[in-house]
Amino acid sequence: MSSENTFHGWAAVAKDKPLVWTELPLKNFDDDSVDMKVSHCGVCGSDIHTQNEDWGRSNFPCVTGHEIVGECTRVGKNVQHIKVGDRIGVGAQSGSCGECKQCKRGEENICQGPRTSTYNSHYPNGDKSFGGYADKWRGHQRFVFKIPDNMTNEVAATFFCAGVTTYSPLKRYGVNSSSKVGVIGIGGLGHFAVQWAKAMGAEVVALSSSDRKRDDAVELGCDHYVVTSRPEEVKPHMGTFTHILTTHVSNDFDWNMYFNMIDTNGYFIMVALPEAPLSGIPSMTLACRQIALVGSLIGSPAMIEDMLNFAAEHNVKPWLNKYSMKDCNEAIQAFKDGKPRYRIILEN
Amino acid sequence: MSSENTFHGWAAVAKDKPLVWTELPLKNFDDDSVDMKVSHCGVCGSDIHTQNEDWGRSNFPCVTGHEIVGECTRVGKNVQHIKVGDRIGVGAQSGSCGECKQCKRGEENICQGPRTSTYNSHYPNGDKSFGGYADKWRGHQRFVFKIPDNMTNEVAATFFCAGVTTYSPLKRYGVNSSSKVGVIGIGGLGHFAVQWAKAMGAEVVALSSSDRKRDDAVELGCDHYVVTSRPEEVKPHMGTFTHILTTHVSNDFDWNMYFNMIDTNGYFIMVALPEAPLSGIPSMTLACRQIALVGSLIGSPAMIEDMLNFAAEHNVKPWLNKYSMKDCNEAIQAFKDGKPRYRIILEN
Known part of the structure; x- marks a missing residue:
């Protein structure tokens, strides 16, 4: 594997085991892909449920985290709304069928066709999706958003799911x-x-x-x-x-x-x-x-755009407990112990 | 009792007993009262539940029926929208508190104060309310509606609840x-x-x-x-x-x-x-x-007005099985046997 097409992330490898820092393949890079150097990723209850297989079997190794922000490092040739160097973010969804009536109405969050969750899921070509407890992320442009200028990455991250x-x-x-x-x-x-x-x-x-x-x-x-x-x-x-x-x-x-x-x-x-x-x-x-x-289920791309602008305008900010990415397992334990006031964020 | 202030109706007198044709007192006549000579009354599932005490104790003798139409025979001096001789109807509600925010918003059907159901209930002065399996009905003008000119009484009756x-x-x-x-x-x-x-x-x-x-x-x-x-x-x-x-x-x-x-x-x-x-x-x-x-619960007075106009405009009509008022017990039995296609109506 060339390092351009791999990343390192904290992978869940079995139910109830600590996460392990692991090198894994990014999805294939295509004309709609966006690469991100991850700066921050929020910790969501869904992450823990997936690590623990509370919602059914997980496809280990699984890198969770779906409140991911960072810097854009590469874009496919179809990508217009994001350019290299932009500060960007992605949430719990990284793909939708594009064909069902929900997608055509701009309600991709409730897509009824095949859809790609940001982790523990697959892209249409069969590649596994991986989340943001990681150094890099790659996914489809449709679910990547530019962060407003007056909002820091740290503030932006947990908007993308919570x-x-x-x-x-x-x-x-x-x-x-x-x-x-x-x-x-x-x-x-x-x-x-x-x-x-x-x-x-x-x-x-x-x-x-x-x-x-x-x-x-x-x-x-x-x-x-x-x-x-x-x-x-x-x-x-x-x-x-x-x-x-x-x-x-x-x-x-x-x-x-x-x-x-x-x-x-x-x-x-x-x-x-x-x-x-x-x-x-x-x-x-x-x-x-x-x-x-x-x-209600997460939000559509249009709703995410609307929310980011609303948050920037009204100065809405999460209350964060920050952990270094390297201390990911400590952060997970703090989450399990009910400590966050009110959202944990991992920082590279 | 003078006959002006009494009526005859089919009264439920005990759980699971046939209804009995009985003379009973009308509520007191006040400035907001409307008197009706009943021409038709629909038979609703709620009537049977009340006769059978399925929903708790009933206040026997109880005359059920809350899809009541007929001719106005007298109005109190505050009544403007109805005059003697008009064809009128009343539904499942005959009173509301008038003071709660729901009443003030015109949503009397979901009034949260004391309210009067058309039967098995009381008016604010303590008088019992009685329904339309009867020759006469008296109640408050707020819940009495004029029937559109191009709609017969028979067609109108079952609109008032169903x-x-x-x-x-x-x-x-x-x-x-x-x-x-x-x-x-x-x-x-x-x-x-x-x-x-x-x-x-x-x-x-x-x-x-x-x-x-x-x-x-x-x-x-x-x-x-x-x-x-x-x-x-x-x-x-x-x-x-x-x-x-x-x-x-x-x-x-x-x-x-x-x-x-x-x-x-x-x-x-x-x-x-x-x-x-x-x-x-x-x-x-x-x-x-x-x-x-x-x-959802019945409808407000404004909704009833709107429905009557809509029904008249679009020629919506119930499918009726008609019984003479004197055959009320037969009609009730037919209802219990699941015979109506699709609404039973009693006719004086």
Whole structure:
């Protein structure tokens, strides 16, 4: 292998084993390819699930990481919107079929044909896809974005998954200055949701299981903080939310309470991806309050562009815990221990 | 009791007993009251559930029926939009608080304050409300509507519950000539849903468990009829519906199949009111296809007005099985036996 067509990355090699720094082949370079020298990569829950085979068999060796930013070092001859030297980023998706109606509508994130995830997946020619816990990345231009001039690489990285996953549904379901948004789960996703909703002009309330994150929530911009096990804190907000966004669904999730907190004709947005089917959904409350329970999956290329511009304009920034790329296994352990406040980023 | 302030109606007097023709008091007549000489009343599933106490204790004697039309015989001095001699109708709701934000937004159907159902309920002064299996009806002007000139009483009656229950969500979620609408359950509600969607310009498909209603569905306007247990019939429609509306949810409901039949970003509309919480909702499909699962409850006064005009303009008509009011118990038995094709109406 020539070094031009290989990279080094932290590869998961077996379930529940430490990642191993490994040399692996980049996909073939074609007319639509973009090469990146990785400067930063965020650590996402999906990475850990894939390393641990929580979502089914992983194709080891697997280099995870899908919040990848860095400098463009080479472009194929079809590439117009990116040039060598640009600061660029890529998220959880690196390919879509281009043929289905979703792709033709610019909704590549919900492409129904063959699609390429940024890691643990394949390109159409059969080459494996690899993520950003690495020194280099190569992929298709369609899913590579230029980072706005007034945004650092470090700030940009985690927008590409956690950012757009929360921005997209809030934007799609019309959050604005008349909205009141509840966020369940102040964490990697939730701390973005709070900031987006606030920047969209909404009143924002953190809905939490304990007081633990009260100060952080206020600093992030929450107007109120509610511990949902305390009826006296919940009561003033009953029936008032235009939108509630949840980043997780537990087995004892109190659907009825949350549906009753939403204003009639309001939205309950799930950005969680629980494996088990949902149960206990109170159909009478859904009907009598005319609630919409909606799912959402990352975001389209157009939504990513829109988000980057919005973030630059409104100075939305992740809260980051930075680790050197060489300390990747320590960073993963910190993630497993629930330490990030609120997103871990690896730096080359 | 003077006969001016009483009426005769078919009263449920105990669970699972035949209805009894009984003289009962009308509510007090006030400045907002409208009196009606009933010409027709539809028979709705809710009537049977209330007679049988399926939804909890009923306040016997209870006169059911909430698709009531007839001639206005008296109006209170505040009543402007109705005059004596007008042909009028009333649906499932006869009162709302007028004070909550839903009422102030014109969404009285989802009023969150004290509300009055047309039967088995109370007016604010404590008087019982009674429905339309009767010779007379009296209620509040806000929920009384003038029937369009080119629509007979008989045609109008069942619009007031079954009609608006299906019209309202199809209208609210934007069904138009670009839509493809699936209807699960060709019955009292479903046969309206098909006609509304068709009149809104959509392609319409009946989704049924057997071939039994194929001819009816085509006559109602369906473009296709799919028996959902036959994969070869389902397959061409996978991922193509902008909206699926269901009138019932069974225990073995195949949520995953229906969600996969809906186009991405499409709507699954529940007009059913199952008592049990929903289970088995496939969260991954909800997310990955960005489906909205939405509930809906009858319709607001504004929606009822809109529906009546739309029905008159597009010549939408229920399929009726007519019984004389005196044969009310026979009609109820026919309903229980699943005979209506597709809505039973009682005629004085």
